[in-house]
Protein backbone atom coordinates (compact mmCIF):
# COMPACT_ATOMS: atom_id res chain seq x y z
CA UNK A 1 0.00 0.00 0.00
CA UNK A 2 1.02 3.61 -0.58
CA UNK A 3 3.76 2.44 -2.88
CA UNK A 4 3.05 4.86 -5.70
CA UNK A 5 2.59 7.72 -3.24
CA UNK A 6 6.00 7.01 -1.68
CA UNK A 7 7.53 6.67 -5.11
CA UNK A 8 6.13 10.03 -6.23
CA UNK A 9 7.16 11.74 -3.04
CA UNK A 10 10.72 10.34 -3.10
CA UNK A 11 11.53 10.08 -6.77
CA UNK A 12 9.22 12.53 -8.52
CA UNK A 13 9.23 15.48 -6.10
CA UNK A 14 8.05 18.00 -8.70
CA UNK A 15 5.08 15.89 -9.72
CA UNK A 16 4.27 15.29 -6.07
CA UNK A 17 4.36 19.03 -5.37
CA UNK A 18 2.09 19.79 -8.33
CA UNK A 19 -0.46 17.20 -7.23
CA UNK A 20 -0.30 18.33 -3.63
CA UNK A 21 -0.85 21.99 -4.56
CA UNK A 22 -3.76 21.36 -6.85
CA UNK A 23 -5.61 18.93 -4.59
CA UNK A 24 -4.96 20.95 -1.45
CA UNK A 25 -6.18 24.20 -2.97
CA UNK A 26 -8.97 22.36 -4.78
CA UNK A 27 -7.78 23.76 -8.07
CA UNK A 28 -7.71 20.65 -10.15
CA UNK A 29 -8.00 20.82 -13.93
CA UNK A 30 -10.60 19.06 -16.04
CA UNK A 31 -8.03 17.23 -18.10
CA UNK A 32 -4.53 15.98 -17.40
CA UNK A 33 -1.85 14.27 -19.39
CA UNK A 34 0.56 12.18 -17.34
CA UNK A 35 3.59 11.64 -19.51
CA UNK A 36 6.64 9.49 -19.04
CA UNK A 37 8.91 7.23 -21.06
CA UNK A 38 7.97 3.63 -21.76
CA UNK A 39 8.12 1.65 -18.54
CA UNK A 40 7.51 4.62 -16.27
CA UNK A 41 4.45 4.35 -14.01
CA UNK A 42 2.11 6.70 -15.91
CA UNK A 43 -0.96 4.52 -15.38
CA UNK A 44 -0.19 4.02 -11.68
CA UNK A 45 0.12 7.80 -11.29
CA UNK A 46 -3.17 8.34 -13.13
CA UNK A 47 -4.88 5.82 -10.86
CA UNK A 48 -3.46 7.59 -7.82
CA UNK A 49 -4.88 10.88 -9.08
CA UNK A 50 -8.27 9.26 -9.65
CA UNK A 51 -8.23 8.03 -6.05
CA UNK A 52 -7.28 11.50 -4.85
CA UNK A 53 -10.45 12.92 -6.42
CA UNK A 54 -12.79 10.68 -4.43
CA UNK A 55 -10.84 9.39 -1.41
CA UNK A 56 -12.82 9.36 1.84
CA UNK A 57 -9.86 9.88 4.14
CA UNK A 58 -7.35 12.04 2.33
CA UNK A 59 -3.96 12.60 3.94
CA UNK A 60 -2.57 15.95 5.12
CA UNK A 61 -1.70 16.81 1.49
CA UNK A 62 -5.25 16.14 0.32
CA UNK A 63 -4.03 13.09 -1.57
CA UNK A 64 -5.51 9.60 -1.62
CA UNK A 65 -5.08 7.31 1.40
CA UNK A 66 -5.10 4.30 -0.97
CA UNK A 67 -6.88 2.26 1.69
CA UNK A 68 -10.46 3.49 2.08
CA UNK A 69 -13.34 1.84 0.29
CA UNK A 70 -13.36 4.42 -2.52
CA UNK A 71 -9.63 4.06 -3.14
CA UNK A 72 -10.07 0.31 -3.29
CA UNK A 73 -12.99 0.64 -5.70
CA UNK A 74 -10.78 2.67 -8.04
CA UNK A 75 -8.00 0.09 -7.71
CA UNK A 76 -10.43 -2.71 -8.61
CA UNK A 77 -12.20 -0.55 -11.19
CA UNK A 78 -15.55 -1.06 -9.48
CA UNK A 79 -16.25 2.61 -8.68
CA UNK A 80 -19.39 3.36 -10.70
CA UNK A 81 -18.24 6.75 -12.05
CA UNK A 82 -14.79 5.62 -13.09
CA UNK A 83 -13.46 4.01 -16.26
CA UNK A 84 -10.06 3.07 -17.65
CA UNK A 85 -9.91 2.80 -21.42
CA UNK A 86 -6.89 1.89 -23.50
CA UNK A 87 -6.21 4.52 -26.16
CA UNK A 88 -6.20 2.01 -28.97
CA UNK A 89 -9.68 0.82 -27.97
CA UNK A 90 -11.16 4.28 -28.36
CA UNK A 91 -13.02 3.51 -31.56
CA UNK A 92 -16.21 5.33 -32.59
CA UNK A 93 -18.62 3.00 -30.76
CA UNK A 94 -16.66 3.23 -27.50
CA UNK A 95 -16.53 7.02 -27.85
CA UNK A 96 -20.29 7.16 -28.38
CA UNK A 97 -20.98 5.11 -25.27
CA UNK A 98 -18.67 7.33 -23.23
CA UNK A 99 -20.42 10.43 -24.57
CA UNK A 100 -23.72 8.92 -23.49
CA UNK A 101 -22.33 8.36 -20.02
CA UNK A 102 -21.02 11.91 -19.90
CA UNK A 103 -24.59 13.09 -20.35
CA UNK A 104 -25.86 11.14 -17.35
CA UNK A 105 -25.37 12.37 -13.82
CA UNK A 106 -22.93 10.71 -11.49
CA UNK A 107 -24.05 7.65 -9.56
CA UNK A 108 -21.72 7.76 -6.58
CA UNK A 109 -22.22 10.46 -3.89
CA UNK A 110 -18.92 12.22 -4.66
CA UNK A 111 -20.54 13.50 -7.87
CA UNK A 112 -17.46 13.35 -10.05
CA UNK A 113 -16.88 11.18 -13.10
CA UNK A 114 -13.33 10.13 -13.83
CA UNK A 115 -11.98 8.75 -17.07
CA UNK A 116 -8.48 7.47 -17.64
CA UNK A 117 -7.46 7.00 -21.23
CA UNK A 118 -4.22 5.04 -21.17
CA UNK A 119 -1.71 5.89 -23.91
CA UNK A 120 -3.75 8.60 -25.56
CA UNK A 121 -1.36 8.76 -28.53
CA UNK A 122 -2.87 5.48 -29.72
CA UNK A 123 -6.41 6.87 -29.82
CA UNK A 124 -8.02 8.25 -33.00
CA UNK A 125 -7.91 12.05 -32.97
CA UNK A 126 -11.56 12.46 -33.92
CA UNK A 127 -12.62 10.47 -30.84
CA UNK A 128 -10.48 12.59 -28.54
CA UNK A 129 -11.83 15.85 -29.91
CA UNK A 130 -15.39 14.68 -29.29
CA UNK A 131 -14.59 13.76 -25.70
CA UNK A 132 -12.67 16.92 -24.89
CA UNK A 133 -15.60 19.10 -25.92
CA UNK A 134 -17.62 17.54 -23.12
CA UNK A 135 -14.90 17.88 -20.56
CA UNK A 136 -14.45 21.56 -21.29
CA UNK A 137 -18.01 22.49 -20.36
CA UNK A 138 -17.56 25.01 -17.54
CA UNK A 139 -19.79 23.23 -15.05
CA UNK A 140 -18.56 19.78 -16.03
CA UNK A 141 -17.98 17.32 -13.23
CA UNK A 142 -15.93 15.12 -15.54
CA UNK A 143 -12.23 14.59 -14.94
CA UNK A 144 -10.14 13.13 -17.73
CA UNK A 145 -6.69 11.76 -17.08
CA UNK A 146 -4.72 10.77 -20.13
CA UNK A 147 -1.43 8.91 -19.99
CA UNK A 148 1.22 9.06 -22.66
CA UNK A 149 4.66 7.74 -23.52
CA UNK A 150 5.13 10.46 -26.10
CA UNK A 151 3.50 13.86 -25.70
CA UNK A 152 5.07 15.00 -28.97
CA UNK A 153 2.86 12.60 -30.91
CA UNK A 154 -0.35 14.06 -29.46
CA UNK A 155 -2.04 16.87 -31.40
CA UNK A 156 -1.00 20.26 -29.93
CA UNK A 157 -4.65 21.37 -29.81
CA UNK A 158 -5.29 18.52 -27.37
CA UNK A 159 -2.15 19.06 -25.32
CA UNK A 160 -2.96 22.75 -24.93
CA UNK A 161 -6.31 21.87 -23.34
CA UNK A 162 -4.75 19.65 -20.69
CA UNK A 163 -2.44 20.15 -17.75
CA UNK A 164 0.65 18.13 -18.57
CA UNK A 165 2.43 16.37 -15.72
CA UNK A 166 5.75 14.85 -16.76
CA UNK A 167 7.39 12.04 -14.85
CA UNK A 168 11.10 12.64 -14.62
CA UNK A 169 13.33 10.33 -16.59
CA UNK A 170 15.31 8.15 -14.21
CA UNK A 171 19.02 8.14 -14.75
CA UNK A 172 20.62 4.73 -14.64
CA UNK A 173 22.53 5.79 -11.51
CA UNK A 174 19.30 6.79 -9.67
CA UNK A 175 17.68 3.49 -10.57
CA UNK A 176 20.59 1.42 -9.34
CA UNK A 177 20.90 3.44 -6.14
CA UNK A 178 17.20 3.14 -5.45
CA UNK A 179 17.43 -0.65 -5.68
CA UNK A 180 20.58 -0.81 -3.58
CA UNK A 181 18.90 1.30 -0.87
CA UNK A 182 16.21 -1.37 -0.85
CA UNK A 183 18.69 -4.20 -0.20
CA UNK A 184 19.04 -5.43 -3.76
CA UNK A 185 22.44 -6.97 -4.56
CA UNK A 186 24.70 -4.84 -6.79
CA UNK A 187 24.75 -7.16 -9.80
CA UNK A 188 20.95 -7.61 -9.72
CA UNK A 189 20.47 -3.85 -9.40
CA UNK A 190 22.60 -3.15 -12.48
CA UNK A 191 21.05 -5.93 -14.52
CA UNK A 192 17.40 -5.12 -13.84
CA UNK A 193 17.93 -1.36 -14.23
CA UNK A 194 18.96 -1.97 -17.81
CA UNK A 195 15.64 -3.61 -18.55
CA UNK A 196 13.16 -0.99 -17.47
CA UNK A 197 12.98 2.60 -16.24
CA UNK A 198 10.28 1.80 -13.70
CA UNK A 199 12.03 1.80 -10.31
CA UNK A 200 9.05 0.38 -8.42
CA UNK A 201 8.41 -2.38 -10.90
CA UNK A 202 12.09 -3.29 -10.95
CA UNK A 203 12.09 -3.61 -7.19
CA UNK A 204 9.05 -5.89 -7.30
CA UNK A 205 10.65 -8.01 -10.03
CA UNK A 206 13.88 -8.53 -8.12
CA UNK A 207 12.11 -9.28 -4.84
CA UNK A 208 9.84 -11.85 -6.48
CA UNK A 209 10.97 -15.39 -5.74
CA UNK A 210 10.91 -16.30 -9.43
CA UNK A 211 13.72 -13.83 -10.11
CA UNK A 212 16.40 -16.16 -8.69
CA UNK A 213 15.08 -19.03 -10.79
CA UNK A 214 15.14 -16.97 -13.98
CA UNK A 215 18.60 -15.67 -13.15
CA UNK A 216 19.81 -19.25 -12.71
CA UNK A 217 18.49 -20.21 -16.13
CA UNK A 218 20.27 -17.13 -17.47
CA UNK A 219 23.53 -18.13 -15.79
CA UNK A 220 23.29 -21.67 -17.14
CA UNK A 221 22.51 -20.34 -20.61
CA UNK A 222 25.46 -17.95 -20.58
CA UNK A 223 27.71 -20.82 -19.44
CA UNK A 224 26.59 -23.02 -22.33
CA UNK A 225 26.97 -20.13 -24.76
CA UNK A 226 30.41 -19.23 -23.41
CA UNK A 227 31.58 -22.79 -23.99
CA UNK A 228 29.80 -22.99 -27.34
CA UNK A 229 28.28 -26.29 -26.43
CA UNK A 230 25.59 -27.92 -28.56
CA UNK A 231 24.31 -29.46 -25.35
CA UNK A 232 22.72 -26.05 -24.61
CA UNK A 233 19.64 -27.04 -26.64
CA UNK A 234 19.13 -30.31 -24.76
CA UNK A 235 19.54 -28.53 -21.41
CA UNK A 236 16.92 -26.00 -22.42
CA UNK A 237 14.42 -28.61 -23.62
CA UNK A 238 14.79 -30.83 -20.58
CA UNK A 239 15.24 -28.29 -17.83
CA UNK A 240 15.51 -24.61 -18.78
CA UNK A 241 12.15 -23.95 -20.38
CA UNK A 242 10.29 -25.73 -17.56
CA UNK A 243 11.49 -23.14 -15.07
CA UNK A 244 9.28 -20.43 -16.60
CA UNK A 245 5.80 -20.24 -15.12
CA UNK A 246 4.36 -17.81 -17.67
CA UNK A 247 5.09 -15.58 -20.66
CA UNK A 248 6.17 -12.67 -18.46
CA UNK A 249 8.97 -14.80 -17.07
CA UNK A 250 10.04 -15.82 -20.58
CA UNK A 251 10.05 -12.14 -21.57
CA UNK A 252 12.18 -11.26 -18.57
CA UNK A 253 14.62 -14.05 -19.37
CA UNK A 254 14.95 -12.93 -23.00
CA UNK A 255 15.36 -9.30 -21.92
CA UNK A 256 18.16 -10.25 -19.53
CA UNK A 257 19.87 -12.45 -22.12
CA UNK A 258 19.68 -9.59 -24.60
CA UNK A 259 21.27 -7.18 -22.11
CA UNK A 260 24.12 -9.65 -21.47
CA UNK A 261 24.75 -9.97 -25.20
CA UNK A 262 24.72 -6.17 -25.54
CA UNK A 263 27.41 -6.11 -22.87
CA UNK A 264 29.35 -8.74 -24.84
CA UNK A 265 29.06 -6.56 -27.93
CA UNK A 266 30.48 -3.56 -26.05
CA UNK A 267 33.30 -5.72 -24.74
CA UNK A 268 34.14 -6.77 -28.28
CA UNK A 269 34.80 -3.13 -29.17
CA UNK A 270 36.32 -2.15 -25.85
CA UNK A 271 38.26 -4.86 -24.02
CA UNK A 272 38.57 -2.72 -20.90
CA UNK A 273 34.79 -2.58 -20.43
CA UNK A 274 33.73 -4.25 -17.20
CA UNK A 275 30.23 -5.61 -16.85
CA UNK A 276 28.60 -5.35 -13.44
CA UNK A 277 26.97 -8.75 -13.88
CA UNK A 278 28.30 -12.08 -15.20
CA UNK A 279 31.51 -10.36 -16.29
CA UNK A 280 33.56 -13.57 -16.80
CA UNK A 281 30.93 -15.30 -18.87
CA UNK A 282 30.24 -12.18 -20.92
CA UNK A 283 34.00 -11.82 -21.63
CA UNK A 284 34.16 -15.40 -22.89
CA UNK A 285 31.12 -14.89 -25.11
CA UNK A 286 32.54 -11.68 -26.54
CA UNK A 287 35.72 -13.46 -27.61
CA UNK A 288 34.07 -16.64 -28.93
CA UNK A 289 31.41 -15.17 -31.20
CA UNK A 290 31.95 -13.15 -34.39
CA UNK A 291 28.44 -11.81 -34.87
CA UNK A 292 27.04 -10.75 -31.54
CA UNK A 293 24.88 -8.11 -33.24
CA UNK A 294 23.12 -10.93 -35.08
CA UNK A 295 22.62 -12.79 -31.81
CA UNK A 296 20.80 -9.75 -30.45
CA UNK A 297 18.67 -9.79 -33.62
CA UNK A 298 17.91 -13.47 -33.05
CA UNK A 299 16.49 -12.62 -29.64
CA UNK A 300 14.34 -9.83 -31.05
CA UNK A 301 12.94 -12.27 -33.61
CA UNK A 302 12.24 -14.87 -30.95
CA UNK A 303 10.29 -12.28 -28.96
CA UNK A 304 8.16 -11.48 -32.02
CA UNK A 305 7.55 -15.19 -32.68
CA UNK A 306 6.46 -15.70 -29.09
CA UNK A 307 3.98 -12.81 -29.38
CA UNK A 308 2.20 -14.61 -32.19
CA UNK A 309 1.68 -17.56 -29.82
CA UNK A 310 4.05 -19.80 -31.68
CA UNK A 311 5.10 -23.06 -30.05
CA UNK A 312 7.55 -22.02 -27.32
CA UNK A 313 9.76 -25.10 -27.65
CA UNK A 314 10.18 -24.54 -31.38
CA UNK A 315 10.93 -20.84 -30.91
CA UNK A 316 13.63 -21.63 -28.36
CA UNK A 317 15.11 -24.44 -30.49
CA UNK A 318 15.43 -22.05 -33.42
CA UNK A 319 16.85 -19.30 -31.22
CA UNK A 320 19.50 -21.48 -29.60
CA UNK A 321 20.58 -23.07 -32.88
CA UNK A 322 20.98 -19.59 -34.36
CA UNK A 323 22.86 -18.21 -31.35
CA UNK A 324 25.37 -21.06 -31.26
CA UNK A 325 26.42 -20.62 -34.88
CA UNK A 326 27.01 -16.86 -34.92
Ligand SMILES: [Zn+2]
Nearest residue numbers: 055065068071
Ligand atom coordinates in the same frame (compact mmCIF):
# COMPACT_ATOMS: atom_id res chain seq x y z
ZN1 LIG B 1 -8.79 6.72 0.26
